[in-house]
Amino acid sequence: MAGLELLSDQGYRLDGRKATELRKLQARMGVFGQADGSAYMEQGNTKALAVVYGPHEVRGSRSKSLHDRAVINCQYSMATFSTAERKRRPHGDRKSSEMSLHLKQTFEAAVLTQLYPRSQIDIYVKILQSDGGNYSACVNAATLALVDAGIPMRDYVCACTAGFVEDTPLADLCHAEESGGGTTLSLALLPRSESIALVQMDARLHQDHLPALMEAATVACKGLSKVLDDVVRQHLQEVSVQTRE
Amino acid sequence: MAVDMRLPARKQAFLPAIHSSSDGKHLVVPGDVITSDTGFMRGHGTYMDDEKLTASVAGEVERVNKLICVRPLKTRFNGEVGDVVVGRITEVQQKRWKVGTNSRLDSVLLLSSVNLPGGELRRRSAEDELTMRDYLQEGDLISAEVQSVFSDGALSLHTRSLKYGKLGQGVLVQVSPSLIKRQKTHFHNLTCGASIILGNNGYVWIYPTPGHQDEEAGGYYTSLEPVPLSDREIISRLRNCLLALAAHKVMLYDTSILYCYESSLTHQIKDILKPEIVDEIVMETHQRLLDQEG
Numbered sequence: 001m002a003g004l005e006l007l008s009d010q011g012y013r014l015d016g017r018k019a020t021e022l023r024k025l026q027a028r029m030g031v032f033g034q035a036d037g038s039a040y041m042e043q044g045n046t047k048a049l050a051v052v053y054g055p056h057e058v059r060g061s062r063s064k065s066l067h068d069r070a071v072i073n074c075q076y077s078m079a080t081f082s083t084a085e086r087k088r089r090p091h092g093d094r095k096s097s098e099m100s101l102h103l104k105q106t107f108e109a110a111v112l113t114q115l116y117p118r119s120q121i122d123i124y125v126k127i128l129q130s131d132g133g134n135y136s137a138c139v140n141a142a143t144l145a146l147v148d149a150g151i152p153m154r155d156y157v158c159a160c161t162a163g164f165v166e167d168t169p170l171a172d173l174c175h176a177e178e179s180g181g182g183t184t185l186s187l188a189l190l191p192r193s194e195s196i197a198l199v200q201m202d203a204r205l206h207q208d209h210l211p212a213l214m215e216a217a218t219v220a221c222k223g224l225s226k227v228l229d230d231v232v233r234q235h236l237q238e239v240s241v242q243t244r245e
Numbered sequence: 246m247a248v249d250m251r252l253p254a255r256k257q258a259f260l261p262a263i264h265s266s267s268d269g270k271h272l273v274v275p276g277d278v279i280t281s282d283t284g285f286m287r288g289h290g291t292y293m294d295d296e297k298l299t300a301s302v303a304g305e306v307e308r309v310n311k312l313i314c315v316r317p318l319k320t321r322f323n324g325e326v327g328d329v330v331v332g333r334i335t336e337v338q339q340k341r342w343k344v345g346t347n348s349r350l351d352s353v354l355l356l357s358s359v360n361l362p363g364g365e366l367r368r369r370s371a372e373d374e375l376t377m378r379d380y381l382q383e384g385d386l387i388s389a390e391v392q393s394v395f396s397d398g399a400l401s402l403h404t405r406s407l408k409y410g411k412l413g414q415g416v417l418v419q420v421s422p423s424l425i426k427r428q429k430t431h432f433h434n435l436t437c438g439a440s441i442i443l444g445n446n447g448y449v450w451i452y453p454t455p456g457h458q459d460e461e462a463g464g465y466y467t468s469l470e471p472v473p474l475s476d477r478e479i480i481s482r483l484r485n486c487l488l489a490l491a492a493h494k495v496m497l498y499d500t501s502i503l504y505c506y507e508s509s510l511t512h513q514i515k516d517i518l519k520p521e522i523v524d525e526i527v528m529e530t531h532q533r534l535l536d537q538e539g
Contacts (some may be wrong), residue, residue: 036321055321055349057335112292112301117397119349147275150317152290152301155276192276193294232274232303239318240270240305242494243423 006165006180014176015044022160022172022220025227027141029148029235037149041141044174045131050141052149055119070116074103074123077137082130099135106139106159107186109197112152113216121151132175133161135186135200140228147232156232157186157197158225162217164209169216187217191225194218271316273300281311296395308459317365318457322347322422322446324400328391329431331417331444332402340374342381344389347422347446350399354381358392358403360410369474380517386412388442408432412442413468415452416484420491422447426498439479443497449487451480482509485517486526493527500537505530 007013015024023044032038037052058065065071076099078089089096107123123145127140139159146153163170164183178184183205188197205213248380273279281297290302291313298305304317324346326329335351336343342354356369356377381387389402390410404410422445425431431443434454442450453476455468470473472480487497495501507515508529 030319037319057343057345057349057351116349147303148319150302150304150320152292153275154292154294154299154301156274190276229274233272236272236303236318239494240272240387243318 003153004176004180006177006182007050007126007168007170011168013170014107015174019168019218020219022223023174025160025224026106027228029144029231030239035145035149037145037150037151039141039144041137041144043133043137043140043172045129046129046133046137047129048125048134048137048141050123050125050145052121052123052142052145052151054098054121054149055116055151056122056132056199058118058120059221061088065118065120068117069113070111070121072104072107072111072113072121072123074100074107076100076103076125076127078127078134081101082127099138102135102200103138103142106157106198107142107146107194110143110153110155110157110190111146112154115152130175132173132178133186136160136172136188139188140224144228145229148235155190155192156225156228158191158221158228159186159198160217160220160224161186162213162220164205164213167209169209169213171216171220183213185213185217187214189218189221189225191222251520254520260358271306272304273306274303275301279306279315284407286312288312288314290317319421319423321349322350323398324348324394324446326390326391326393328445329388329403329442330391330400330446331386331388331412331442331448331450334375334383334385334387334448337378337381337383340369342377342474344387344402346400346402346444347419347448348398348400350397352391352400353404354387354389354393354402354404356403360405360407381411386417386450388412388444390452395461412450412452414472415450415456416480418449418451418484418487418491420447420487420497424491424494424497425449426496426501428498435483435499435503435506437479437483437503438476441483441499441502449497451483451487453480478514482514485509489523489527490530492523493531495527495531495534498502501530501534504533508533 001058010028026042028040031040035051035053041048055070080086080088123141123142127134136159139157143157161173162185163173163177165237183203185201187199271376277300279298279300285298287293291298292301300315302315302317307314307316330346332344332346334342335345340356343351344354346352389404391400392403393401425443425445434440440452440454453472486509490505505526508526512522
């Protein structure tokens with residue numbers, strides 16, 4: 001893209017970060033009383049809200065229920081005011097149903113669904129403000145919401161994006177970098193075992209560069225997992241002190 | 246019209262000031278290795294990850310001899326035989342009702358495990374099956390006891406006692422199941438003039454104290470008499486008190502509820518929902534409970 005320099009000669013990006021630096025992360029658990037679990041997540045200017053209901057009896061058609069494990073139902077949506085251009089986003093458009101499917105696949109890899117036969121777990125995520133890395137913000141918020149709901153998981157699922165500009169991998173892309181025409185790789189990782197829950201890449205990349213890009217995304221995910229870990233432990237401490245009799 | 250408005254404020258925890266840090270508690274998060282010793286047994290909230298006992302939920306580790314469990318802070322209701330529950334009928338099926346009890350699967354109330362009106366013990370005929378909806382229909386609230394737990398974790402309920410059955414006029418409050426203290430009885434006639442059913446599943450039913458029990462109805466008689474204003478005020482106050490206690494994660498049982506009710510008497514009923522007043526009355530309740538423990 002002409003005129004927009006994604007990485008300066010000094011090694012700084014558009015928003016002043018270094019190549020491997022993440023954006024500021026903030027999160028809170030248990031934001032709603034009504035739901036079984038909920039969380040709010042800010043990754044830079046991307047803001048996501050996740051709510052978990054369940055495990056509960058399968059609603060709607062009973063044929064969906066599985067006799068040996070729980071069904072995970074994800075719904076992704078974006079607020080009308082989430083992007084620069086105000087736009088009505090009807091439910092079930094192609095982009096959001098694809099994202100819902102990706103979220104479902106990610107969490108089927110992490111949640112111990114076989115413990116809850118014939119049940120259903122609902123995960124609803126909403127992007128309140130979009131500035132790149134929507135998928136990763138959703139995954140991270142949903143992870144916190146699942147932990148809040150007390151649903152058993154193998155490990156946290158941490159997701160992060162990475163891009164490739166001028167032979168340098170960039171971690172945690174913002175909207176300007178994502179739309180800059182380069183490659184974007186989204187990675188969802190179970191950080192302790194380093195097993196991949198989902199990886200997705202749009203645009204082309206020379207295969208020699210792939211290991212470097214994957215490495216950058218993995219490191220970013222692990223950095224993110226530390227932040228999530230802190231948030232969960234903090235929450236745990238607060239609540240357990242409160243409930244102590 | 247007077248309107249009460251407030252700006253969002255970060256909720257401040259006042260209890261940590263009383264108890265300092267959580268001493269001696271072993272808190273874990275999903276993926277934490279609890280032990281790599283193979284001599285332990287795997288309980289709820291854990292899984293084996295190549296020979297290592299790993300936590301799958303965030304919570305507190307509990308050890309009973311060789312068994313290791315992790316109890317999550319917040320979870321759905323896990324029923325046990327003998328638990329008192331309050332539930333809502335979600336479906337009427339052949340010979341059974343499905344009851345929503347905040348559990349991970351809907352519970353089952355068999356036609357053969359209810360006391361039908363008339364009180365006599367008899368075989369359930371095909372006619373009874375056809376009139377099931379007359380006794381309980383979708384949306385009705387009932388109180389019941391857990392009779393057994395099926396292999397998939399669903400609960401089977403029964404109402405074979407006069408104290409269980411359909412609930413008439415009253416108020417339902419839903420709180421977390423972990424806040425209900427297990428006690429010998431979960432039915433209380435509070436001295437303040439209302440009665441309460443503390444379901445183990447976190448559903449609490451507040452209702453005016455019934456005058457007399459109608460034996461003939463077998464627990465399926467519901468009074469539609471208007472409830473006097475004084476009783477309704479007591480019920481509303483109790484409801485707001487329960488919400489206040491639940492917001493501060495105070496265990497719910499007859500004494501704590503009564504103490505909270507008494508502390509709230511200086512305030513108007515609607516004011517009990519305001520955060521600063523909630524803090525005040527819960528603090529007072531807490532102090533009285535501590536004093537009573539000695």
